Amino acid sequence: MDSLFYTWHWSISGFLIAAVMLVLNYYGKVFGVSSNLRTLCTVMGAHKHSDFFKFDWKAQRWNLVVLFGAMLGGWFAVHFLSDPSNVQLHPATLYQLQQLGIDVPHGNLEPTKLFGNAVLSSPKKIIFLLVGGLLIGFGSRYAGGCTSGHAIAGISNLQRQSLKAVIGFFVGGLIMAHFIFPLIFS
Amino acid sequence: MIKTLKYIAVGFLFGVVLTKSEAVSWYRIYEMFLFHSFHMYGIIGTAIVTGIIGLQFIKRKKIKNNKGNPIVIPIKEKGSFRYWIGGLLFGLGWALVGACPGPIFILLGAGFLPLGLVLIGALLGTFIYGVIKDNLPH
Numbered sequence: 001m002d003s004l005f006y007t008w009h010w011s012i013s014g015f016l017i018a019a020v021m022l023v024l025n026y027y028g029k030v031f032g033v034s035s036n037l038r039t040l041c042t043v044m045g046a047h048k049h050s051d052f053f054k055f056d057w058k059a060q061r062w063n064l065v066v067l068f069g070a071m072l073g074g075w076f077a078v079h080f081l082s083d084p085s086n087v088q089l090h091p092a093t094l095y096q097l098q099q100l101g102i103d104v105p106h107g108n109l110e111p112t113k114l115f116g117n118a119v120l121s122s123p124k125k126i127i128f129l130l131v132g133g134l135l136i137g138f139g140s141r142y143a144g145g146c147t148s149g150h151a152i153a154g155i156s157n158l159q160r161q162s163l164k165a166v167i168g169f170f171v172g173g174l175i176m177a178h179f180i181f182p183l184i185f186s
Numbered sequence: 187m188i189k190t191l192k193y194i195a196v197g198f199l200f201g202v203v204l205t206k207s208e209a210v211s212w213y214r215i216y217e218m219f220l221f222h223s224f225h226m227y228g229i230i231g232t233a234i235v236t237g238i239i240g241l242q243f244i245k246r247k248k249i250k251n252n253k254g255n256p257i258v259i260p261i262k263e264k265g266s267f268r269y270w271i272g273g274l275l276f277g278l279g280w281a282l283v284g285a286c287p288g289p290i291f292i293l294l295g296a297g298f299l300p301l302g303l304v305l306i307g308a309l310l311g312t313f314i315y316g317v318i319k320d321n322l323p324h
Binding site: 004007008010011012013014015016017018019020021022023024025026027028030033034036037038040041044046049050052053062065066067068069070071072073074075076077078079081086087089090092093096097105109110111114115116117119120125126128129130131132133134135136137138139140141142143144145146147148150151152153154155156157158159161162164165166167168169170171172173174175176177178180181 | 205211229277283290297311
């Protein structure tokens with residue numbers, strides 16, 4: 001039972017993520033988280049500004065329910081399945097973090113410097129979080145999917161379009177992690 | 187009611203797995219993009235291999251869904267620009283705040299409140315796309 005508290009092995013985790021997708025397929029649905037962002041825009045009235053948001057959002061209610069379940073799962077895992085041994089990074093990553101002045105994990109999922117509640121009083125950090133979100137929201141809708149819809153569901157279904165998107169994800173991620181991020185936080 | 191519980195259960199599993207595999211962690215995404223660890227590549231790779239096998243099995247055995255209809259996965263529409271450029275922009279955001287849409291919600295649920303700002307940004311980004319999409323190359 002102890003192993004539930006340690007970092008779950010990548011093979012078990014990857015298998016279970018695919019299982020989630022296949023169960024949704026069995027329920028007659030498609031795995032994809034970012035479409036919820038479009039649904040939420042519609043719920044908040046975005047259809048008054050663009051036809052893109054004119055659709056029957058109630059048909060997507062199931063996806064919002066999955067998302068709600070995921071939030072509960074995150075809460076449960078952090079509060080009842082955590083262990084100080086979690087998030088053991090490679091020493092080279094730890095060195096890199098120290099160079100950037102970012103606190104190392106100590107079992108936490110997120111660095112306090114970037115995601116602690118104190119960031120809410122720093123205009124620079126607020127802009128950092130908003131811009132990150134903006135790129136994620138705009139990019140995933142432009143590309144027609146995110147990690148779940150393209151990297152997992154799309155490639156599992158052998159779709160060339162999803163492969164293009166995922167290559168784009170990684171090119172963007174590499175540019176950010178290697179060139180832009182160090183400029184912002186050094 | 188049963189239907190709702192069913193989807194909550196699937197989502198719950200998704201949230202626990204993403205949290206316990208640490209795929210929701212900014213640190214893991216950063217480590218992945220620095221090529222310092224196989225962990226994230228292992229997760230995504232295993233999910234894809236399992237998914238390919240599962241979907242091939244469904245197609246060849248013509249497995250029906252729970253309503254008795256064939257399982258059909260919609261094909262992504264043709265195009266290139268939108269996938270390359272949209273993907274690139276998404277990747278920049280993914281590596282910057284270390285979260286993709288699933289983890290944004292999962293971390294919020296776990297109590298990391300500043301992710302609320304990432305969510306506001308993501309909703310705004312989605313909205314902007316919806317407003318200007320007809321002027322963008324796809």
